[in-house]
Amino acid sequence: MRKAFYFIVSLLVLASAISCKDSKPKAVMTQENGQTDTLATGDSTVYGTMVDGGMNSIVLLTDNGDTIVYLTNPNDTVDVVKGGKLNGDRFAIIGYKEYGDRFMRSAINLTSLLGNWISLDRNFEIKEDGTVTSSLQSEKNPWTSWKIWNGKLILSKDTFEVDNLGADSLALENKNGIFVFTRGK
Secondary structure, X not given: OHHHHHHHHHHHXXXXXXXXXXXXXXXXXXXXXXXXXXXXXXXXXXXXXXXXXXXXXXXXXXXXXXXXXXXXXXXXXXXXXXXXXXXXXXXXXXXXXXXXXXXXXXXXXXXXXXXXXXXXXXXXXXXXXXXXXXXXXXXXXXOOEEEEEOOEEEEOOEEEEEEEEOOOEEEEEEOOEEEEEEXXX
């Protein structure tokens, strides 16, 4: 009787060990699949209009008509929302899912990005239709177009990370350095 008991217990242990061998744990953090809400294939940015939000969230009405709530991860050490939050403003958001919630990796306020920007060697206007116009005739390689691609600002052929976007200042960074602009009149 004891041999049969130990034989059955050892079969159960062996069966459970074999069945667990091929199972892999599911990822806790996954990249947000924004293919249906993007302007171009391959762009993981979700575009839309902020309809509500608070200190730690944005409620976004996407260009596809979906309503998505994005949260700010409390463990983030940098401000992920660039350009402030105001209902009715257009946003470009890179998000991810963690424990069932959607979090912002980066969010750029496109409404705040529009307008005139000035530095020592550049004077340009970012327009809503995706064009950039330069006011300086002496400017070398003026930017003529802009778009957000995977959370980065592309001005013609130059790709930038948006470090800071405020009411009167814009700081862009790429491999050549950090470029600071002030809001023009």
